[in-house]
Amino acid sequence: MPISWLREYVETAVPPDEVAERLHMAGTEVDHIERTGAWGDKVHVGRIEALEKHPNADKLQLATVGYGDGRRKTVVTGAFNISVGDVVPYAETGAEIVDGHTGERTVLRPRPMRGIVSEGMVLSAKELGLGDDHEGILLLDKALRVGAPLRDVLGETIVQFEIAPNRPDALSVLGIAREASAILAAPLRQPALEPLTYRLDPALLSVRIEDPDACPRFAAAYLTDVAIGESPAWMQQRLRAAGMRPIDAVVDITNYVMLELGQPLHAYDAERLRGRALVARLARHNETLRTLDGVDRILRPSDLLIADEERPLGLAGIMGGEDSEIRATTTTVALECASFEPRRVRRTTEAHALHGSSGSAAARRFGLDLSPDLVPIALARAVHLLREHTGARVVGATDVYPRPRQVPNVRLRFSDIGRVLGADVGREEAVDALRRLGFAHAELGDQLVVTPPAIRTDIAIPEDIVEEVARIVGYDRIPVRVPTGVLPLHERHPLEQLRERARDALVGFGLQETISYALIDPAWLERLTPDGSPIAPEPLPLANPTSAAQSILRPTLRASLLDTASRNVKHRRGVAIFEIDPVYLARRGDLPEERWTIGILVAGQAEPVRENETWLTAERDWDWHDILGLARGLADALGLGQFDDQTRRPAAGLHPARSYGIEHRGRVAFTIGQLDPRVAAMWELPQTTYLAEIDLASLLDVQRPPQAVTPPRFPAAWRDLAFVVDEAVAWAGVMHEIEAAGQKAGLEQVALRDVYRGPQAGEGKKSFAVRLTFRSATGTLSDADVDKAIARIEGRLRHRFGAAVRAP
């Protein structure tokens, strides 16, 4: 909105930037401020005094430009839209202009054109930075003072406001002016209105509302002797500044009034109305309409139409139809000014995908709660302008408003202002703020009864009044205070606590935390197993995804981890990452379960920590023992016991011989292993990719409170033991037997020192070397006690596994 337009309605000497800032700080958000006319002293208003042919070129002519005080220059121009007497922008040599071809800013230099040096230039709109028009010279208003610096007559501050959806009253120049007048305490000037007589012969035009819920108010004016032509230059300029294309005087005036007052209007060629009627009604079954954009639309029964007695003329408040539009030959105009129920307008706009269409400026306003009280004002304003600029004669007007809307009286106490704001706002001050806003009020002791102006459809409750007062006195008046009062009791959050401890532990192990998109590509899920079979339940798809790559809620963290690793191994040799986030699992007729999951992934090179720095640490890749160690470390750090069911089950998508899953309460709670090499290849990951996935909630079940240990009083005894068993014998079973056999003798710890395969163990055999720690809680163990225990353990190993005990 150009500030000069605003100044037509509000008288103030406050500079434009400050007006914008004060509006912004009082709730009318300023998106940005543009400035046209940053032209220097060398661009003037000029007048074409003579035109002659260029002696050496047919496509050029010489123009003599006078720019005041007898100054006169001859310029070469390729434009032919100028004639003697035209007022045009003229730039002297050295002026800064926009190059008409490149669009770059440039300084105008003397340059011979076909042998004649042009003394400056006459300029197109594009060369002034006023738009894209480079077809001809910009013709200025002939009333402008020739010789004046152009920036003084055309320079403009244009403010782009962002109006909140509860304030359709501010979606207009007058609406903003009303705000500015209240904020700056400056008087408001109303635009000139035509005094209308609401009397109209139904034989000429009648108006009917069939559904007063959908169309609460419908007014119209009947005008004859309309001369369709161009609207005045100033009006066209303002429409263009608002991003609207000037069409003809009648359409331009309806658009202008919409920008000025916020109320859209629609003009019909009255001769084309069948039955001389305008009817607001719902669409009938299978009714169709060709809208102005040339699209044939099948109407929905909930669409509100403006129709004549025979056919639909347009989608009410959204877009007109082709048949009844104003044409160059139109002389009789039926001007519609109505009020529509906003939700229906929004639904129809959406259903017919008319957002951003040519009718969207009207639809946008009708989609908000626009006051029906604007209807007669806008009609009177439009008729005034039509009479002034098209020679129209007003025959009559009509206004159908079956159930006038009541303006609410809001009751509050003066003390409510302090109660809500915590600020001390005096009674006088509050009343003054309301007066400036045009709110009527009555004081009854401590009570205040406030009646907002009808256009302020957002005001309903005492808090609304408090906000209005606060806006005008300034939110800066609200002091900074530390709240007092009783603090609520806080709850325990075991899952969140465990989750944060898990994060701490994994970061402590040197892993990098990642957070990836909760929305993923469904194709990823087909790349988690060699044959594309799923590893997780069916994911939840989005109804309106932004892209296929983010079209489902992830049912597993694995794909995200593989993707993150895959992208990072393109520029590094190893990754060690974890993510703790929910996975989303569908539930019938309910919100999905958001199951918090820990995912750990290590891949590629493990050491040295800094790539290639091998002087202390040899290079090695991550391996199975690492991932197992990370999982075990997490269990130790969180104080976890074992799941009841220790059965190791196959884990889909992982290396068949180097992975397993553990179930808890009937669902997989823990999965660990090497990534299936075929899957690794699909993601371009190293073969040495290992991962672990843990269902966080299941860990709550095995979490143990800390058990404090008092350091032992008596010394420990150690013995080394080595024995050969068949390759097939698993360590866990061996350890279990050793512990069982040594328990009574005070076996405290079994440490695996070596696993040996080779000639000394024999074909198909392996040797375990262990160190056993014994300790008694009641005294120092004797050698004899320990020897006895060792003998028992050896016996058990021989008996259970056929173990051959070797000399350690």
Added chain:
Amino acid sequence: MRAEDLSELAGRAEAEIAAAPDEAALDALRVRYAGRREGEITKAMKRLPALPAGERPAFGAAANAARERIEAALERRTAALRDAALQRDLAAAAVDLTLPPRRVRIGRYHPITRTIREISRIFAGMGFEAVEGPEVEWDYYAFEALNIPADHPARDKFSTLWVQAEGSMEVALAATGAGRARAATGQPDRILLRPHTSPMQIRVMEQRRPPVRVIVPGRCFRFEATDPTHESVFFQYEGLAIDEQLTMADLKGVLYSFARQLFGGERKVRFRPDYFPFTEPSAEIAFDCFACDGTGVTNEGKCRTCAGSAWIEAAGCGMVHPDALRRVGYDPSKYQGFAFGGGVERLAMLLTGTVDIRLFHQNDLRYLESV
């Protein structure tokens, strides 16, 4: 031999001992001078009986003095030689102090995690309990209960992502105890990805009685084209406090304290009227820029943190709308309070100097290891 000879002997021995180059030479000198059987002092003492009785005491004393001098010299030299040997060993153990270390693996939190923890910690200090809620939500909690019914124009601000339900787009709102009023209507409701954390205002109030003070961090979603300042998946923090006398001044105080603790220094806060359907009055809060101290300029010219505006817009806030209170069964004539909500990424970007919001979800380790 006389007593004077003994002194001279001791002097000679001291000189030789002090000059002994190593332990072996020192051992030889010890035997020669201080040896129990053949040492010079022992030999001298053996002559004692042959001396006239009157000279014996003086000679004996001189011999003892000489022995003490020699032994002290031996001790000194032993210590000196050991010290020299130690110095040699230490010098031999010299390393190139500039070589790279045996590195440890450093794990790091994601900047979002760190920022959320910081937010929760600061608000915990003001009595706000951190709670979390569902990311996939009912339309009722996300919109309707917040005064944004279907077709309300405020919905345009929340470009919402919807979950595709089996069969139809609508499923019944489960009567799980939450959303009772809504569930009781038996009307179906739609499932969406919450576009803000504000649904938790309603969920928390449904489950608790005043006084309430909670801070809710969490993931949100919008139908949004991504660019350096927009993400389709992002995090917000939502604050809610309800009591009998909480005002906008308290809201300002809480956010002021937050800004000071988060950004440090004497921060200023600025309230500006704004519009949210679920608060009235509503405000947008801005902090004066910590990078340029609210001046808009730094040594390098226009401040890049606040784009020269001197203010950092941080959160939307306001007094909880009486309709929302009524909807959860709070009596608006007795209870009132405030709510606020802001973007976690915005704070993380300010605190870490991150210039592209997409970096948070891209998980490029080169970025994550730098913040």
